[in-house]
Amino acid sequence: MKDSFLGIPFYRFYYPGDVEKVAYDLENQQWRRNDFNWIWAGINERGTGRNLHDESIFADLFTWINECLEEVRKDLAPHATALKLCSSWANKNDPGDHFFDHTHPNCFLSSNYYASGHNKDKTVWLLPNPWYSNSNISPFGDYTDTKYHIMHEEETEPGKYICFPPHIRHYAQPNTTNRPRMTIAANAFPSGLIESGGVSRLRVEVS
């Protein structure tokens, strides 16, 4: 379903499959500890790791995610052959863990699947407030003041899948439950023809 936050179109879907099985299967993956949470051990820092969307145990989920991406493609990139996943992984937040402020480089679209967690623990997007973002005026003194950003808070709902612009900073609030909170991150890029006015054409094959 198409919706908007911060005036920006985004997309929200709900997995019709076995939400609890996906969460269970994620918990049983291998994990590597970061400073504030865990990341799926299938990736590595040289970019030669695996992608979660290639793992057979999650095939049903990613078949559905690709159907969702096809809906988004029709709206955002109608001339492209597909919005193809180019990287995907998972994150685990133990009780009290949070996910740090970040963006998603090297993609046109990013997305998040909420496998488990509580709806009061939000993901927060921070769009620079245009009153301040194009000037060096800081009338509130501390540049971290919330007035410097327009914020959107998205509830953690198991089974929810959202697609959003990857360059908008976002973070996840601490997990206040007593169970691990599992999420999947997936980046995508248009594959096929990207063009503007029939002139500026780029043909890409995303794999």
Ligand SMILES: [Fe+2]
């Ligand atoms: Fe993210």
